[in-house]
Amino acid sequence: MLLNLHNNSNNSENVKIKLKKGDWEVEVECPEDKIQEVLEKVLATLPVSQQQEPQEEKKERSGATCRDLIKGLWEEGWFSEPRGLSEVDEELQRRGYHYDRSAIAHSLTDLVREGILSRAGTPRNYRYLQKHPP
Numbered sequence: 322m323l324l325n326l327h328n329n330s331n332n333s334e335n336v337k338i339k340l341k342k343g344d345w346e347v348e349v350e351c352p353e354d355k356i357q358e359v360l361e362k363v364l365a366t367l368p369v370s371q372q373q374e375p376q377e378e379k380k381e382r383s384g385a386t387c388r389d390l391i392k393g394l395w396e397e398g399w400f401s402e403p404r405g406l407s408e409v410d411e412e413l414q415r416r417g418y419h420y421d422r423s424a425i426a427h428s429l430t431d432l433v434r435e436g437i438l439s440r441a442g443t444p445r446n447y448r449y450l451q452k453h454p455p
Contacts, residue, residue, distance in 0.1 A: 387413075387420045388428040395437055396455040403441065403448035 336356060340347045340363070351359045385393070390413060394400060399412065410425055429449055432438045440447045 386428075387418075387424045388431060390416075390418055391425070391428050391432060392437065395432070395451055398451070398455065400438060400449060400451040403450045405446070405448055409449070 334352050335350050336353045337348065337350045338356065338360070340349075340360075347363055349359055349363060391409065394409070394412065404412075406422060406426055406429065409429065410420075410422055413420060413425065429438065429440070429447075433440050433449070436452055438449045439452045440449050442448050
C-alpha cells in the first residue's frame with residue numbers, strides 16, 4: 322500500500338493523503354487532526370476484497386516451506402551425491418532461504434520417511450542421498 326502525505330500550501334492545516342493499493346487509488350484532503358477518522362471511513366467503504374490482499378499474492382510472498390525447497394533440490398537431482406545437513410543449509414542460504422538447522426533436519430527426516438531420500442551414517446553425521454531419481 323502506497324501512502325503519500327502532502328501539506329497543502331494553500332491551507333497549512335489540511336493534509337492531502339493518497340492511498341494506492343493494487344487497482345484502487347484514493348486521494349483525501351482533510352485537517353491533520355482528522356486523518357485517522359477520515360481514513361477509517363474511507364477504508365470502511367471499500368469492498369472487503371479490495372481491503373485485503375488476494376490469497377495468491379500472500380502465498381507467493383510467503384514462499385515455499387523448508388520441506389518444499391528441499392524436495393525441489395531432490396527434483397533438480399541435487400541429492401545425486403550424498404549431502405550433509407550443513408551442505409543442505411548452505412545451499413538453501415545460497416538461494417536466499419534462511420531456515421533454522423533443526424527445521425532443515427526435520428524436513429530431511431520427513432523426506433527419508435516418505436521414501437524420497439535415504440540416509441547413511443550416524444546420528445549428527447547423516448548423509449542424505451536420493452533414493453530414486455525424481
